[in-house]
Amino acid sequence: MSRFVDRVQIEVVAGNGGHGCTSVHREKFKPLGGPDGGNGGRGGDVRLIVDPQVHTLLDFHFRPHARATNGRPGMGGNRNGAAGDDLILKVPDGTVVMDADGEIVADLVGPGTEFVAAQGGRGGLGNAALASRARRAPGFALLGEPGDERALMLELKSVADVGLVGFPSAGKSSLVSVLSAAKPKIADYPFTTLAPNLGVVTAGAEVFTVADVPGLIPGASQGRGLGLDFLRHLERCAVLAHVVDCATLEPGRDPVSDIDALEAELAAYQPALDADHSLGDLATRPRVVILNKVDIPEAAELADLVEADVAERGWPVFRISALAHKGLSELTFALAEMVAKYRTEHEKPVARRPIIRPKAIDEAEFTIVDDPDVEGGFIVRGARPERWVRQTQFENDEAVGYLADRLNRLGVEAALVKRGAKPGAPVTIGTMSFDWEPTTPMGEDVPITGRGTDIRLERNDRVGAAERKLARKMRREASDDTELGWHAEGPADQTDDSGDFDDDDE
Incomplete structure (x- = not known):
């Protein structure tokens, strides 16, 4: 049995970057031919792409974990590691991506629209790329960065031209089945439809889609019944059609009161669409009223009584019978005309181009705050310092010295002095904590000793390469x-x- 899944939580993990290689070229009569360690390959991204052939999030319901491949490490002979393969996840048109806090991070509308859900880690530089005037043969390489890991909520909002709304058992599924080739489940008990049904309707040269939203009841905008689970499927519909059951036997119900009750719910519901694709509140959408089941004499009489009252609101009214196939042609062409008018007034969504936001030149590279857990300690925050710490081989003294030089050139040393840091003060950058020594000389003028060592770190307890x-x-x-x-x-x-x-x- 097929299932319709329109909300699912997934965990995406991008690939880690490959480590750089530490290698020295050797051949006959040339034992030290210079560094030739290659760079590591970048990790693969996890990308969400809109595919018109996908109509549900069912695949993610059974496979909620997605992981891209890692980049390969660099090799000797100046050979760079291969990049990890990107993982492409196909999603339906109208998928909204939210983060763990419920904030919308992407609104995927239009075939081909792409969103990088998790970015792969950068590959580490090999010692050949780290060679400089002072370090002619570095005895270390940079580690690859870990890929992003995120928990996301995917929510599908049907992209249909016409949305059918009405009380349970009003005949919405029957109407979709006779207007299109869709075959929804139809029965004579309330809430037969538990998932939206989408049908494609052809009226002359116009082709449009109709969505049957499961039966709404008073209080749906507050989550009663199927409520909020399916009201969001109306957010992208250009035309809303009230399907009214004129043959209902429930006491206290009539077509006008049904319309008033649903209009109150539509007005109370606030869509959370991206500004680029917002169609306005549901209360402002074009309306059409469909009086169904007029093949029954009592229903036809009731339709005669209420048709004038509904028409006074300025909405087109159609009398049909989905079971007897009466009035369907007029309704189909009227809906096609309303959809065509909407399409001429609104451009069709297309795949969005990536938006590049350059960083401001005067933006601070890092910040220093007091450590709330350690007295006299400091925490250095910033994308570059934290990335450099992740790339450092802390068991290699030369790599640690290279990190100290980078932090010094960035201004971290001077900033700690201004903050009043004392010798031996605990300093935390990313996941690493160390005791700060302001008297340690920094810069490329420090004499370079053996490979994998640094003269500034001789007093530590690390086991050097020698x-x-x-x-x-x-x-x-x-x-x-x-x-x-x-x-x-x-x-x-x-x-x-x-x-x-x-x-x-x-």
């Missing part, structure tokens, strides 16, 4: 001695059970 290399050498030598049968005291066959040398073996 120490790690010596430790690996000692482990290999110990492993080779064990394989040859040697122990710390000498060859294994020169000891007895007491651990003393055997004189007879000399």
